[in-house]
Amino acid sequence: MLKVDEIDVYYDNIHALKGVSLEVLAGEIVTLIGANGAGKSTLLKTLSGLLRPKTGRIDYFGQSITNKPVQSIVQSGISHVPEGRRVFANMTVAENLDLGAYIRKDKKAIEEDKQAVYALFPRLLERKKQLAGTLSGGEQQMLAIGRALMAKPKLLLLDEPSMGLAPLLVKQIFQIIQEINQNGTTILLVEQNANMALSIANRAYVIETGNVVASGTAKELQSSERIKQAYLGGM
């Protein structure tokens, strides 16, 4: 579904991604784990068109999306939930969801998808007229995910959805991610919480200072000594 081939991404003279390659197959949950500053967010931003790779190629369903603008990438079915729960604070929950469907014009289907998001996150339904800025952290994360779903993605890019959430909420968010996946959306999940991420993923990539240093099935990585030492608290 998505094939990233040797991309290099720079911020001015900072070389943030160094020849990164990876692949996501339809229906999978793939997770990308790595320490702070490894380049995880940079990779997601590049996939959604917010950043441009200097070299390399990104194919989506066999077609290059390497230098496409964000709008057409969103339209082709890739939605990005940026890191840090970025909701539109002075808009209501419902207005936030409407903006998620910004690139769509099929009004009736949008309304149906909104109901589907409410079904997935009943808390958002209860608070649909509340201003997003007054939601709790967990609710804002749900809203950010729900809003991305409003674009009807085939591939959902999630950037550290568990960041700063209480353990119980993290568990709930991960359950919902699985549910979204079971409903047919492929997921690329960026996480620092490697334990949780590996527990729901099919496959994983490990990234260190802009390089992919390991990859394999989630099970393989969970049992690798090196990964255990570095990312799973040495257990």
Added chain:
Amino acid sequence: MKMINRFWKFMLLAIIIYTIIQLLITTEVFNLFYTNTLITIAINIILAVSLHLVIGITGQFSIGHAGFLAVGAYISAIVTMKLALPFPLALFAAGVIAAVAGLIVGIPTLRLRGDYLAIATLGFAEIIRIIFLNIDYVGGAAGMVVSRTTNWTISYICLLITLIVIINFTNSRHGRACVAIRENEIAADAMGINTTYYKVVAFVIGSFFAGIAGGLYAHNFYIIQPASFGFLKSFDILIFVVLGGLGSLSGAVLSAILLTIVSTFLQDYAETRMIIYSLILILVMLYRPQGLMGTREITDFFTSRKKNALKGGENL
């Protein structure tokens, strides 16, 4: 249906206000001084509302609005006084050239995130002022003599057009995109909103109407001088928007009216004016840091809805 309804209600109200004021003018209840104040109010509302679109709706901090006012003033004056063309055409030219200036300033700076626009607009306004100061064709420091053509009716028409365009834009899909940028640019980007495009569009529309205001301004007194378009003028306009409440159009209108009245009656006491201005600002910031209206609109008080920020799809 609802949309059309709102439009006609707005027009009806506009016509009633116009008729009452016109009646007061023709019966000479309002003397020249009052009429002049009304024209100044109309010009200031146009300035306030055009800057509101840039700052309040799109969240881009522009602090050199007087630069576009100056462009409009001088361009319109050249069109009527040097080229001897009709006033309405001069107003239109003022808007168009100011919009082009907005495009030139906006495209390089609005692509960047952060406070570049504030610096760029501040610099732009100063550069414009200095350019006019040094062009003999428009009189240099002494200024340019302009015939007095602006009247209440044409000011009011320009004001209405400004309001209709900006309210419609704000309530459209494009306006929602702009509000999303104000609320969170990165998220707006990720939704597939072309953020640079919308920032530039809002900025250019704002510049256009500031240019129109400049045309009215130039023809409302017998002379225009570069000194009238300095930083203090930009600051005055900025105050309308901030005092009214960032994001509230009615707030911007209200504070433009209030502050114009205050400063008109304190015209002869320039220092007192600045003191009272500052006091008002300090008081508002102490007791209503969100501005007079916050992000609400006057219409919110008449409808039962407690929604703000956006009113999906209900155009004028």
